Amino acid sequence: MRRSRSKDLMSFSSSSSSSSVSSSGGSTSGTETHSSAVEQPAVQAGLPFEKVRNFRDIATACPGLLKPGRLYRTGFPSESTPSDLKLWSAIDISTLIDLRSPKELGMDTLMHSPVYAPYETVDLNQESSGSWRQAVLSTEVETTAEDFTPTKQRFLLSLIDERKYVSGLVLQAEIIDKAWLVALIGASAVSRRARAHATEVLLERIKAGGLPLLNEMLLLQGGPQIARALKLIADADRHPVALYCTAGKDRTGLVAALALSAAGVDDAAIVADYAKSDAAYAQLEDKRAMVAALDQHDLDSEKFLRAPPEVMVATLAGLRARHGGVDAYLDGIGFDAAWRARLRAALTQ
Numbered sequence: 001m002r003r004s005r006s007k008d009l010m011s012f013s014s015s016s017s018s019s020s021v022s023s024s025g026g027s028t029s030g031t032e033t034h035s036s037a038v039e040q041p042a043v044q045a046g047l048p049f050e051k052v053r054n055f056r057d058i059a060t061a062c063p064g065l066l067k068p069g070r071l072y073r074t075g076f077p078s079e080s081t082p083s084d085l086k087l088w089s090a091i092d093i094s095t096l097i098d099l100r101s102p103k104e105l106g107m108d109t110l111m112h113s114p115v116y117a118p119y120e121t122v123d124l125n126q127e128s129s130g131s132w133r134q135a136v137l138s139t140e141v142e143t144t145a146e147d148f149t150p151t152k153q154r155f156l157l158s159l160i161d162e163r164k165y166v167s168g169l170v171l172q173a174e175i176i177d178k179a180w181l182v183a184l185i186g187a188s189a190v191s192r193r194a195r196a197h198a199t200e201v202l203l204e205r206i207k208a209g210g211l212p213l214l215n216e217m218l219l220l221q222g223g224p225q226i227a228r229a230l231k232l233i234a235d236a237d238r239h240p241v242a243l244y245c246t247a248g249k250d251r252t253g254l255v256a257a258l259a260l261s262a263a264g265v266d267d268a269a270i271v272a273d274y275a276k277s278d279a280a281y282a283q284l285e286d287k288r289a290m291v292a293a294l295d296q297h298d299l300d301s302e303k304f305l306r307a308p309p310e311v312m313v314a315t316l317a318g319l320r321a322r323h324g325g326v327d328a329y330l331d332g333i334g335f336d337a338a339w340r341a342r343l344r345a346a347l348t349q
Contacts, residue, residue, distance in 0.1 A: 047087055051079040054248040054277050058256060058347070061273035062265045070239050070347050073256050075248040076100065078110035088115055095238040096154040097229050099245040099252060105156065119154035124228060153238075157229055159222035159251045211250070211304060212314040218254055219319070223333035229255050230262070230335050234343035249277040249307050257312060261326040262340040263347045267316055274312040 049055055053075035059066040072093065080088060096119060098105070105111060206214060219226075233241050245251040253274050260270045316326070323329035330340060 072242040080115040236346040275309040277307040
């Protein structure tokens with residue numbers, strides 16, 4: 001059963017300032033319908049986290065439509081301080097969705113941080129059989145309270161890794177390049193030199209395409225995982241849910257954008273919410289932090305460590321041009337109209 005957190009958060013929100021590190025101060029939308037023009041002070045106020053970056057209630061994207069306390073987006077919470085842990089306790093999040101790659105999880109020396117102590121860890125990066133997890137992942141079976149153990153859970157659900165980027169690169173390539181790329185990737189399996197060259201080619205293509213290309217590769221290669229994340233979000237019995245990757249900007253931003261669109265939020269408000277994460281990596285102050293599973297040292301920091309609104313504008317335009325729109329894309333990955341209606345109800349009613 002869904003539990004409200006608004007009252008618990010009021011005491012924290014009223015004492016926190018607008019300069020809290022949990023909000024990066026992005027622009028808001030001025031659209032009239034299902035936009036962020038309607039103010040709800042208890043929802044808009046930030047929480048005074050010390051080491052948890054880029055945290056916000058997704059309802060801040062469109063307070064006139066979305067209910068607070070249902071879905072949060074954030075940077076990874078492993079470094080939570082004792083003060084942060086008190087805030088987590090007050091929010092009392094039931095479900096964590098960790099979108100980081102296995103490599104990033106392995107780099108996290110605080111994977112067993114006290115913030116995760118209340119949660120059963122469910123690794124959806126590993127195949128499972130004969131368990132309730134199949135009901136969560138199936139496109140045909142809806143999840144109910146009987147489908148899972150009623151405990152707090154942390155789901156490890158990687159959207160992308162280097163192997164998937166390589167596959168996405170081939171899909172993105174022009175036909176004239178495909179044979180060459182496939183041959184290069186095949187050679188990389190047996191040759192260290194060819195592997196280094198393939199990685200260099202991959203990075204050069206991504207650098208040229210910027211964040212819009214990275215988002216398109218996430219959409220192409222992460223479809224099943226995106227659907228799994230959205231189904232968890234659509235299950236009101238699992239609320240409140242917190243969604244995160246490393247900085248909570250790219251993978252988190254893409255899943256949040258799809259969830260907002262499915263909930264009926266307009267493009268302007270989705271773009272404004274994305275842009276609030278523009279300072280996420282500056283707040284993180286960690287040169288080891290990866291950008292959508294890529295090493296930030298290999299990327300143009302001005303292009304890849306920011307979240308300018310034009311990136312999400314281009315991503316939404318690409319969804320329409322290449323996939324026929326958000327709904328058509330979601331249909332294609334198994335998050336159909338019935339699931340979207342369920343998600344909309346979970347976030348708005």
